[in-house]
Amino acid sequence: MGDIVKQPGRLRPAPENFLTEEQVQAVGAGRRDFLRKSLFAAGAALAVPKMVRASEGDPNILENPAWTTSLGQPVATNPYGLPSKYESQLLRRESPGLARVGGASVSFAPLQGLFGIITPSGLHFERHHQGWHDIDPSKHRLMVNGSDDSLLKKAKVYTLDELMRLPSVSRIHFIECGANTGLEWGNVAVPTVQYTHGMLSCSEFTGVPLKVLLEDCGVDYKKARYVLAEGADGSSMTRTIPMEMVESGEVFVAYGQNGEMLRPENGYPLRLVVPGVQGVSWVKWLRRIEVGDKPYATKDEAVHYIDLLPSGLHRQYSSIQEAKSVITTPSGGQTLLDKGFYNVSGLAWSGRGKIKQVDVSFDGGINWQTARLEGPIQNKALTRFNINWVWDGSPAILQSRAIDETGFVQPSYGQLRAVRGTKSIYHNNAIQSWKVIESGEVSNVQVL
Amino acid sequence: MFRFSKTILVLALASAATAAVAFENYQGVGRPATTAEVKAWDIDVRPDFKGLPKGSGSVDRGNELFEEKCASCHGSFGESNEVFTPLAGGTTKDDVKNGRVRGLSSGELPQRTTFTKVATISTVFDYIQRAMPWTAPKSLKPDDVFAILAYLLNLQEIVPADFVLSDKNIADVQKLLPNRNGMTTEHGMWPGAPAKKGGIGNGGKPDTANKACMKNCKPEVLIGSTLPEYARTAHGELADQNRSFGPVRGTRTLGPEAAKKAADAGTLELATKSGCMACHGMKSKIVGPGYSEVLARYKDQTDAESRLIAKVKAGGQGVWGSIPMPPNTHVKDEDLKTLVQWILNGSK
Numbered sequence: 001m002g003d004i005v006k007q008p009g010r011l012r013p014a015p016e017n018f019l020t021e022e023q024v025q026a027v028g029a030g031r032r033d034f035l036r037k038s039l040f041a042a043g044a045a046l047a048v049p050k051m052v053r054a055s056e057g058d059p060n061i062l063e064n065p066a067w068t069t070s071l072g073q074p075v076a077t078n079p080y081g082l083p084s085k086y087e088s089q090l091l092r093r094e095s096p097g098l099a100r101v102g103g104a105s106v107s108f109a110p111l112q113g114l115f116g117i118i119t120p121s122g123l124h125f126e127r128h129h130q131g132w133h134d135i136d137p138s139k140h141r142l143m144v145n146g147s148d149d150s151l152l153k154k155a156k157v158y159t160l161d162e163l164m165r166l167p168s169v170s171r172i173h174f175i176e177c178g179a180n181t182g183l184e185w186g187n188v189a190v191p192t193v194q195y196t197h198g199m200l201s202c203s204e205f206t207g208v209p210l211k212v213l214l215e216d217c218g219v220d221y222k223k224a225r226y227v228l229a230e231g232a233d234g235s236s237m238t239r240t241i242p243m244e245m246v247e248s249g250e251v252f253v254a255y256g257q258n259g260e261m262l263r264p265e266n267g268y269p270l271r272l273v274v275p276g277v278q279g280v281s282w283v284k285w286l287r288r289i290e291v292g293d294k295p296y297a298t299k300d301e302a303v304h305y306i307d308l309l310p311s312g313l314h315r316q317y318s319s320i321q322e323a324k325s326v327i328t329t330p331s332g333g334q335t336l337l338d339k340g341f342y343n344v345s346g347l348a349w350s351g352r353g354k355i356k357q358v359d360v361s362f363d364g365g366i367n368w369q370t371a372r373l374e375g376p377i378q379n380k381a382l383t384r385f386n387i388n389w390v391w392d393g394s395p396a397i398l399q400s401r402a403i404d405e406t407g408f409v410q411p412s413y414g415q416l417r418a419v420r421g422t423k424s425i426y427h428n429n430a431i432q433s434w435k436v437i438e439s440g441e442v443s444n445v446q447v448l
Numbered sequence: 449m450f451r452f453s454k455t456i457l458v459l460a461l462a463s464a465a466t467a468a469v470a471f472e473n474y475q476g477v478g479r480p481a482t483t484a485e486v487k488a489w490d491i492d493v494r495p496d497f498k499g500l501p502k503g504s505g506s507v508d509r510g511n512e513l514f515e516e517k518c519a520s521c522h523g524s525f526g527e528s529n530e531v532f533t534p535l536a537g538g539t540t541k542d543d544v545k546n547g548r549v550r551g552l553s554s555g556e557l558p559q560r561t562t563f564t565k566v567a568t569i570s571t572v573f574d575y576i577q578r579a580m581p582w583t584a585p586k587s588l589k590p591d592d593v594f595a596i597l598a599y600l601l602n603l604q605e606i607v608p609a610d611f612v613l614s615d616k617n618i619a620d621v622q623k624l625l626p627n628r629n630g631m632t633t634e635h636g637m638w639p640g641a642p643a644k645k646g647g648i649g650n651g652g653k654p655d656t657a658n659k660a661c662m663k664n665c666k667p668e669v670l671i672g673s674t675l676p677e678y679a680r681t682a683h684g685e686l687a688d689q690n691r692s693f694g695p696v697r698g699t700r701t702l703g704p705e706a707a708k709k710a711a712d713a714g715t716l717e718l719a720t721k722s723g724c725m726a727c728h729g730m731k732s733k734i735v736g737p738g739y740s741e742v743l744a745r746y747k748d749q750t751d752a753e754s755r756l757i758a759k760v761k762a763g764g765q766g767v768w769g770s771i772p773m774p775p776n777t778h779v780k781d782e783d784l785k786t787l788v789q790w791i792l793n794g795s796k
Contacts, residue, residue: 411658
């Protein structure tokens, strides 16, 4: 078994999902009639299949299946497209007990099954503060005003028609909720990477730099040093954004996501994109931008999204998501099928720029090897890493450690807690550990 | 707050017509906001009380309003932890004096409340005004907001029972907030300029400093915490949350029987959380009928599921006695469906 990589063409037992677990057990117990009936059912639509002996080869090869010998569906049967019906298991999911009201809750992206760096729009995590609406774009407006007459020459109103006429940019960025991994500040609490790290997504966003709009309104950058972004939902979410980020051209007002319009759950028809900054600042259903000369201390920067330090002080206006990484395959709640070769894969990101290096350890952090970074490696975007591993069947602890272009190295749990204690909720970017036991089961552990 | 004067508007238009200012580049895009439009949307209130509307409200009036509009989620005394975290409690007279909540550092505080955290009273005014009540945001007039805030401040023992909060005295109340000195901006997670250059934050300097050691980095692996068994199964059947092919499978955390049991237990919990169990028993009547009684009446009706869903949602009266069932619009449609299916499948 350990030499699986040296055995090309090795045959596997009964194809996955072809038999139910009960049927597999029945076959295992020597009752092969189950198997025969199932094979028959699968081929019944066409012709009675020729029963083949296992020694001749894989029936999936020796017998042409229906999709090879019949007419398929015509174009536009699903005009907006749908995933395969065999892909019904990877979904956004809520963590039970996390929130008591669906309108102020979170759904997590299934990172354990995603590839590359782009999150499919339908699987992008959700975090709402007062429920989501599907806003009529023809009735949506964006207002830009000043908290004072001296900060902006002219308050203006834009429609979607108008915003979409302006010069646009398309950029790939990650968005991470400040509370991502927050369940784990004190101890291990949840089983899978979906619940530990799934308040994280990455998309190509398209829109107009906020700078373009502020300059269109005649902003005075000398006086106006802060921006208040406000949403059109019931909570009218508000967050203070530093003008430095707006002036740099990074912050933009987005309507497009992954080639389509934003999804309603992600702010349709307009949201703010604030690269590198926690998701709460990426105000959804954006309806107003106010420029000001002081920060605003809104509810989500003065009551929530504040970090409790051991001294009893709260850190306020925390925004940047520091460098972080996680192995997604294999990860908690998964079981390795067999000993042998695996491509260990994961994601790394930094709110301070590009990922420079990711190291992986298979022995709980005693020794490390540098992983392969897959392109594209972009500013404030998810970066996919891969590394070869041959599992010999003995226990192992897998970890990944991200380093960004500023030289910042992702901290261990011990290092993070030494500064911030265990009650912080937000901004947990500690190194994640996955323990593999002899059975192949992978589970969540914390290594100090 | 933007105060548009006619003069400024005229001047702005005049300068647009003559000078080569930036907004000429995007001709036909956007239009000036009217004074009424800015007033309608510009509702934010800053810590220096810029944006605060004029008005006032008493603790007594706030008590009435709170009972009517807020208590169902927050409890009559802002103490409830059922729907949201508590608003009031957790501070002492010494905290009011010092402006720091001691329970935050001593570890004596079982749960943080709004008033153990908030350092600026404008924040609470702003949030009530823009986002409360939960199901009808922005329906409160400024006087209502002042009154509700006065009631909360009295609950928190910051102001006396005969207090009237207004735009005139709110700045004085600010000086009594128990955690007014409890915030720091000196950290690397604010992306703007550092404090010495007129911004807030420390200019982006991180507070941890790991080193990228590669070989023999430590003598042993210290495990701080492992997944408790209950947490392994609390998220359901993990086998069903992973792709069914590829290098790994989701670990089977529940057997088929355990899965059904967990689903049933989850539904009972859902029924409890949704408030159903206050009036209905599993078998017999409390206020409304027991679920087995409901099942007995509806089991042979082909449209039982949709009829029951509609009934639970809209409420009803007369079928089981004189006490009406209130509308249950707070329960999500999918949860209603789960609950009704559970009842019709012989709830356990």
